[in-house]
Amino acid sequence: MKKYNKTIIACRSVKTELEKVYNNQQNIKLVFMPQNLHRNPEKLTIRLQETIDKEAELTDAIVLGYGLCSNGTAGLKAPSTGLIIPKIHDCITLYLGGERNYTRLFHQYPGTYFLTPNWIDNKKDPLGLVENEYKQRVGFEMAKEAMETEIKNYNYIAFINNKSEHEDYYRQRTQENAEYFNKDFVEFEGSMDLLTKIIEGPYDNENFVKVNPNEFSKQSQFLK
Amino acid sequence: MSIDLEKISEAITKGQIEQLQEMTTQALDTDTDPGVILNKGLLPGMDKVGQLWREGEMFMPEVLRSAKAMSKAMEILRPRLSEGDLGSAGKMVIGTVAGDLHDIGKDLAGMMFEGAGYEVINIGIDQPNEAFVEAAMKHKPDVLGMSALLTTTMPRMGEVINSLKESGVRDQMAVIIGGAPVTQEFADEIGADLYAPNAGSAVDLTKKYFAQQ
Known part of the structure; x- marks a missing residue:
């Protein structure tokens, strides 16, 4: 054993x-x-x-x-x-509960940048990346331009809500990202x-x- | 004074936009062949960028800064290259497959091929399989390039190749594929002629491929 x-x-x-x-x-x-x-x-x-x-x-x-x-x-x-x-x-796909749900959203909301509390905490949201990773390497202007290029074909920035603590904060941060990069905010229920x-x-x-x-x-x- | 082509490559990897513009102008002023500047300076520089990106040494904003430097240098080089060169190497149709909106690598590859003397028809992102086939039949390219960034959209490449076969035009062009999740193994599996691990190496691989035909 x-x-x-x-x-x-x-x-x-x-x-x-x-x-x-x-x-x-x-x-x-x-x-x-x-x-x-x-x-x-x-x-x-x-x-x-x-x-x-x-x-x-x-x-x-x-x-x-x-x-x-x-x-x-x-x-x-x-x-x-x-x-x-x-x-x-x-x-x-893990946050969304499986391939079926992912595929459904993929077709319903083409061009979505997904965020979860964990990604936001680790500063891997577009704004977080610009502020904490990109800026230090290439300066703010190029950092911002790079992120804009990276997500230029995206239509949505989505918050996957897995009913974690401080849900409001994460939703707000996702909205902030969407507003800054001129995308539509959308929220999906996690699974x-x-x-x-x-x-x-x-x-x-x-x-x-x-x-x-x-x-x-x-x-x-x-x-x- | 001749221009050190390695310095040009280095300026690309370091994303030194202004320096690169200066060096490119200077190289042309000192009668360096524009094709040599491209093939021995700019393209190896972008190839290196691709490698460093894969290894995690370079981050996306640095890659994009290098791409911008490349594009600015190309603006200077293009008029000189096109004196007889543009379209001389052949024709290329390039696009991102259905469901996929990513085009940084695809556009970079297009730019490289254009620089290498190809007439590039860029059909854009999220292109259904039929769009590739239609473009292939209409433009009769020497090279058809496909890109995908997602494992979920990657299988579309194989479908396009099958449609090309069904339309009887598959053998009239070389198919080259690329994108982060794409591998040589996958390229072999779907019957693509070429796999490029990055935009910088795509042109070189294509040239070698045609030389062997």
Whole structure:
């Protein structure tokens, strides 16, 4: 018998939400990885592989709290436990409860920049990026211009409401972003469905990629 | 005094807009061939930008500043390049696939191809599969470029290639694809001729491809 029935290796960007559905179950271990690894997908793969190999010795099953994330989860070698990965593009689908809801909104609100409390707290909203990341590198004017270019084809900036604390603050910050960059503000109700499934299962084929022991995860497994 | 082409590349990676404009003008004044300035100075610079972006060393505003520098240098270079060069390399149709609104990389690639002497027909973002096929049939390009930034829209590229086949025009052009989630493996799978990991390398890869044909 190994120490845990299941280990969830997840991105810090879903920490608050995952912990909410986790309920301190003793037989399940949660491991969180730094949030910005997707910016360097090759590094994400390496770091994830190290963590997977280490955790595999202590657990019967490994589930990732990631999507394909810029191909960061493609090319992972499953340990003897096998490997289960949500069949999604990125974490936005996690906040929205699954592919079906994401696809619906994707068509209903084309060109949406999604924000969650976590992304706002980490200053990864457009205004936060300009103020805290871009400005220091290229000065304010170019920083602002860059962000405007980056999101020029977007129509909406959306707040995904997962009923967290300080909901009003996050809504207001999203509105501020929308106003500043001249986009429409829109609010979507989040859903814990997929996050709950990551912890509880069932790991159905519609929502999850399953990698057999010693085989590699492939991008094609994520594509519809 | 001749201009150090490596300095031009460096000015691109560092996003030094004014310096780059000065150097480009100076290079032309000292009779450096405009094609050489482009191919040995500007394009390698943008290629480097693409690499640094992938490695996480450069951030988006820096990439865009470099792109702006490139575009400003091209304004100076274009009139000189087009003396017989524009359209001389061939024709290209380029666009972003349906459902996808991202065009930074696609527009950069278009600019590079234009610089390299292609007549570029940029059909824009969120283009349905039929729009690619129609443009391909109408313009009869040598190169068809497709871009996608999302794994959710990436499969449209394969669909376009299938439609091109059905319309009987697939073999008349080289298909090149790119965009953050795109890989060589995916390009092989859908039957694209070329995969470019970044806009800066796209032209070079295309040239090599045609040289081998």
